[in-house]
Amino acid sequence: MDLKKISAQVLYNIRKRRGYNAKASEQHIAATSLSGSRYSSLKQLHIPTIIIHGKSDPFIPFKHGIKCAQLIPNSDILLIEGMGHDIPKEFASPILKAIFENIKKVNTPAFSNFTG
Structure with a gap:
């Protein structure tokens, strides 16, 4: 796990994307698993x-x-x-x-x- 890279991505999301949703990945995985192939x-x-x-x-x-x-x-x-x-x-x-x-x-x- 590259903490420096992850930290940079989090900062980018906060500064440029107006926020960081820590649950976004979890929600995305749940949604795609429910929708099927x-x-x-x-x-x-x-x-x-x-x-x-x-x-x-x-x-x-x-x-x-x-x-x-x-x-x-x-x-x-x-x-x-x-x-x-x-x-x-x-x-x-x-x-x-x-x-x-x-x-x-x-x-x-x-x-x-x-x-x-």
Whole structure:
């Protein structure tokens, strides 16, 4: 357990996100366990999709991101080494680039009839 890193994250949440909810992780886990798997629904997505996942995410293992990318047709995945669950400034550029590239795919002939 890296206490320095955890402390920095807590301070970030307090200063930048206007608070820190110590129960948020527990509540998130409870909610996702009650809602069940969404894997079968992901196969029904037929729009360009980018999955962005930090390889150091302490809440959701990046293997789940890989699984989602395998299930969603026309999806791409961006795995970011050293990124956790939040998005630090240093990763904004590659993330924005991936999002913009994904948006461009919607304007291709394959998706010209897409209505949402």
